[in-house]
Structure formats: C-alpha cells, structure tokens
Amino acid sequence: MTTQVAIVGIGMHEFGRTEGVSGMDQGVIAVRRACADAGVSWEDMQFAFGGSMAAGAADTMVSLLGLTGLQFINVANGCATGGSALFSAYNTIRSGVFDLGIAVGFDKHERGAFRVNTKGSGLGDWYGASGLALTTQFFGMKINRYMHEYGISQSTLAKVSEKAFRNGSLNPMAWRRKPISEEEVLNSAMLSYPLTQYMFCSPGEGGVALILARADKAHLYTDKPIFLKAAVVRSRRFGSFEVLAPSIALEHNAGPTVDASKAAFEMAGMGPQDMDIAQLQDTESGAEVMHMAENGFCEHGEQEFMIQAGETEIGGKFPVNTDGGCLANGEPIGASGLRQVYENVLQLRGQAGARQVPNEPKTAYTHVYGAPGISGVTILSR
C-alpha cells in the first residue's frame, strides 16, 4: 500500500495585475499564506517544487522565505508547470521520501497575447514572421472545426464567458469581478473568429502554494484534509491537433487531455460520473466546451444542451469553473493549474463563500492544457 497524500494548507496571492509586486513576491506571499493556513512555518517544509514561466527561478525565493537548506527543485513545463510541481510533490510523499512539502507556482506576464518565442519552441523564424505563431489562432481554429462537427453555437461560447465573469464576481481573489452579459460578450471585438475579446482569457499575474502531507499525518495540520487521489501529466501523441503546429497529420488522435483524464480516473479508481465539480482549462470559452467532453464528462455535442440549460453553473448539475476559471482570473502560467486545485480545496472544505457549490461536494477534478500539447489532471476528495 503506497502512502496516501493530503493537501493540508493552501495559499494564494490575488490574481490580476498587482503593480509594484514582482511575480516572485506574489509566490512568496502565497507560500506564507499556505503556511499560515496549515499552521506550519517555512522551517517545517522538507521539500519544495516550484516554477514560473516568466517571473524567475522559483528556488531563489528561499532568500526571502529563509535559508533552511530544504530540497528545492525548479519545474519548467510550459502550461503544465504548476501541475508538474504538484505531480512531483505528490509522488515525493507517496514514495515515502518526505512527509511534508510544498508546491508553488507564480507568474507575471506582459500585457496582450503571449509573444511566442519561435526559436525556443523549435520553430523557424519564418513561422512567426508570416503571422502564424499565435496561440489565439489555434483556439479559434480548434473550436471552429468543433462547432462545425458537433453543432455548438456561438451563443453557447458566450454563455461560458458570461458564467465565468459571474462566478468571478463572487470570488475576491479573481481579476475580473464584473459580470458581463452574453450580448456584451458576442458584441466585443472579434479577435480570432469565432472567438471575441471576452471569450479569451488574458495573460496575468498571481501565485498559489499548496502544502502536502502524508495522509496519516494530515490531522496534525488541519481538521479538513483534502486527499489527492490522482495527479497526472501527459504530452501529445502523433496525430493530435495542438497549438503552434505548422502542420498536423492526416490521422486523428484525441489529444493529451483524453490520455491524462483516463489515467487520472484509473489512478483514483473513480470515473467521470463520480465527480461533483470540475475546474477545466478555459483559455477561451470554446476550450471549456471541448474539454468537458475530452475529460469524459459528456459526449461530444452534448455541451450545447448542458450549457444552454445552465447545468455547469454553480447551482447546476455539474458546476464547472466555479472560481471564474482562466477567463475571470487570467492566466499566470506557473500558477494557473494550482489555482484550480486551490479552488477545489475551498469547495470541498465548504469554504468557498458566495460561490460555494451547494450540497457539500465530495469530489473535485482539475484539468490544465497548454503548449506544446500537454495536459495535467488532478482528482481530489474529502
């Protein structure tokens, strides 16, 4: 029997734009808040995994938190950086090497769409020079094809955004806290057809830290331990349709999200029908729609009815992105996947305040997706 793992402390620095506070400092604040939540001090941490994409090497934060000599490993894994830090922390405890440690992610990005480093991504200069290296184009093209195949309407895309901003308005840590109507979403600037401005999330800032412990010692730190039943990261296979691809194969593969989801359910010994809530990657509203099916929560095309009927609202049958998701929180890449887990811990503890899902949810699911075709999934339970 391998060691079980519990999340015993959570900390977050507000998402959005915080002038004068570096990304690293936001990570440090998240760590201090997580320590306070668990009732531990930084000195108690036996190990740390941390990462950011644009805000510096995470391990240098020890000079602000205290030089305790702990094992600190930097994680850099694109959009799954936070998820990979959590995966690593999870397995470090499961393997029995340490009893208590932390996963931290933070970031601070420049304004506007991500500027793609084509060289760093293994792409020629001609690709960006020709006007092709934009992640927004991929999202527009993927959902356009999906709408064509499965009959998803633009109204449904707009309703996803409307829900995100409404949920964000109930979340004091969210960046965008003003409700935006479906009509306003549809009438905002068309950035990458069929996706309008308010259907896209923006690169932002923020930090999240999660303290993990052996499950049999969790009571030392909290009376509401949340158990990490699965943490999985998967990369793409041949034939999947991914961001920043000058070409794709004729044959079709369902992509890394499907692989990561299946592996996570197997690891947890549960299925999609066992999940009470989910936080799904919503880089844009179409992504949330597609990821509902890719993660196994419905058949392709069923989202049209589910979303129009309000099933994914906080009070609905299957609440999705209860904290407003990336759309309302922005996407500080290093922290984004950990934000989803933070939200699920709050929901499972019953501490989500105005956005608390009713009827005491017992299980919760997270999913991140990003460049260059990588997905991370976690499953939590009370």
Place this chain on the structure above:
Amino acid sequence: MCIDVEGRHIEGREGATMVQVPVTDGVFTWPSDHPQLIGSRCVTCGNHMFPVQQGCPKCTGAETEEVLLGRRGTLWTWTVQGFPPKAPPYAGDVDPKTFQAFGVGYVELPGQLKIESRLTEADPEKLKIGMEMEMVIVPLSTDAHGNEVVTFAFAPVA
C-alpha cells in the same frame, strides 16, 4: 528583426528594381511559376512532415527524405486574425490604422498532411470547411534593401 517600416517603404520606392525574396529559404520553392512547399517523408513509414525535419514522430524512424508537397487541398478549419500580431516576430503590417485582418487555416493535402497557412480570404462568409484551396505566394513586407518579402498562402479555387 526590428525593421523601420517607413524607411523600408522609401527605399523600396526609390530602388530601381523590386525583387521578391522568400521569407526564408527551404520552406517553399522560389522563384517558381508553380511554387511548392518543401516537406519531408519518412523513409520507413511514408509519413509526411512540414517543414523539413529529421526523424519521424509517427514511427520514431531516424531517416527522412525531402519531398515537394501538393499545391491543392481542402480547407480543414480556419479562423481570421483580427488584430495585428506582435512584431517581432511578425514581419507584416502591425499599424492598427492600416492592419488588414487575414485568414489562417489548415489545408488538408490529400495523402500527405494538413498545412497551417495564411489564407488570401478573410471574410467569414466566404470561408467554408471543405472548400478547395490552392497554394499561392503573397507579399508580406519590404526588407531593408527594398526587396518585397513573400510568404506562402492558400487561396480558394475559383
């Protein structure tokens, strides 16, 4: 890659000859009356790749050979780039006052692969998944020597 747009235009007008240069070598055949994209084919399994690359992601084989890709295909999916991309890396017009939205899509080349490309059409009413497309060469910008920089695109077949 930071180029003074104004400077290039003046030089281009004063220059006696306007030469068309490819945005890069080795991506499409140029100059040519019937330009073609240059890809690779796996010697082991026949898988096609674009642009040219060593090693096959399908079968893990290490040996590939250069191949010229087909010029016609069907539109598999598309979008419209509605705002100026960041420059660099973008070499085209980024002035919000003059920027023209352009189509982007994947064109399925039968028996080969799907190619991501600029499209000459940017009107959502005129772009349909499954429509016939053909490869063309389009102007992108003017370089420091007054040459017209060109790249590849796909155009609806009339």
